[in-house]
Amino acid sequence: MGLxxxxxxxxxxxxxxxxxxMVYVPNEDERMNWAIExxxxxxxxxxESLANPQPxxxxxxxxxxxxxxxxxxHIWLTEPHFDDEGNLFGTVGNEPVSVGTVKLNQKIGIDRxxxxxxxxxxxxxxxxxxxxxxxxxxxxxxxxxxxxxxIGLYIDEGxxxxxxxxxxxxxxxxxxxxxxxxxxxxxxxxxxxxxxxxRIMLSKLKMELDDDxxxxxxxxxxxxxxxxxxxxGFPDFSGLQNAFPERKKIDDSHWxxxxxxxxxxxGKSTQLLNTYKSPKGWVVLGPVETEE
Numbered sequence: 001m002g003l004x005x006x007x008x009x010x011x012x013x014x015x016x017x018x019x020x021x022m023v024y025v026p027n028e029d030e031r032m033n034w035a036i037e038x039x040x041x042x043x044x045x046x047x048e049s050l051a052n053p054q055p056x057x058x059x060x061x062x063x064x065x066x067x068x069x070x071x072x073x074h075i076w077l078t079e080p081h082f083d084d085e086g087n088l089f090g091t092v093g094n095e096p097v098s099v100g101t102v103k104l105n106q107k108i109g110i111d112r113x114x115x116x117x118x119x120x121x122x123x124x125x126x127x128x129x130x131x132x133x134x135x136x137x138x139x140x141x142x143x144x145x146x147x148x149x150x151i152g153l154y155i156d157e158g159x160x161x162x163x164x165x166x167x168x169x170x171x172x173x174x175x176x177x178x179x180x181x182x183x184x185x186x187x188x189x190x191x192x193x194x195x196x197x198x199r200i201m202l203s204k205l206k207m208e209l210d211d212d213x214x215x216x217x218x219x220x221x222x223x224x225x226x227x228x229x230x231x232x233g234f235p236d237f238s239g240l241q242n243a244f245p246e247r248k249k250i251d252d253s254h255w256x257x258x259x260x261x262x263x264x265x266x267g268k269s270t271q272l273l274n275t276y277k278s279p280k281g282w283v284v285l286g287p288v289e290t291e292e
Contacts, residue, residue, distance in 0.1 A: 035130035045161035063117035068099035157243035166281025177237035
């Protein structure tokens with residue numbers, strides 16, 4: 001079992017003598033739902049790392065949803081690997097509690113659609129492990145240090161590996177930052193939606209809106225964006241590591257994304273960004289305005 005025997009905390013668990021504890025989190029828990037979604041959105045990075053491990057990689061494990069009739073359980077697999085068709089194989093890493101179809105140390109193959117988490121250790125740092133983070137976020141602040149000590153890992157916001165494309169809000173943010181790094185003004189504009197920015201801005205002013213007014217305002221915002229970039233240069237996001245620990249839903253098309261950036265000198269910053277699901281995909285509207 002190795003590392004898996006240290007992962008599970010002592011709160012809200014089913015105690016099993018001689019075996020790692022199993023933490024229960026309600027299905028409706030938004031943190032856990034987001035953790036599972038995030039694990040699947042970033043699974044490509046785990047697969048690439050697993051196929052081409054580097055010296056700084058110390059550990060790989062993957063979590064799967066085992067279904068046994070009306071019972072089910074999320075279980076970690078050690079020694080994970082994928083075949084050429086993308087099918088997943090691994091060794092059951094903790095003793096099942098609710099299901100009887102698998103047992104500890106059994107080698108199994110399972111549908112990749114049943115993956116619910118993944119984790120690797122890179123330079124002593126937990127990468128992935130989103131369900132572990134969700135559990136940690138739910139315990140009292142004063143108990144988190146003990147939780148971290150029991151695992152023996154450095155747990156921060158992590159480093160997330162969303163694909164830089166408009167398929168997710170986080171990917172749209174990364175795509176915009178990549179355009180900045182490439183000094184590609186057209187690429188940066190493609191990651192934005194000035195019409196929606198104008199609509200939101202004008203609605204806050206409680207103006208009577210029509211498409212012509214919004215379009216004219218959008219053109220002003222676009223020109224201002226271009227002029228500001230030409231005058232002050234592109235922001236530099238090169239060499240940064242990014243994490244996206246939280247999404248806040250405004251409505252189906254608008255999400256506020258928390259981004260944490262680590263700089264090469266060890267500094268860290270956190271920003272909240274408005275994103276919008278436009279007809280062309282997710283785009284970045286800009287930083288969240290803080291109230292004075």
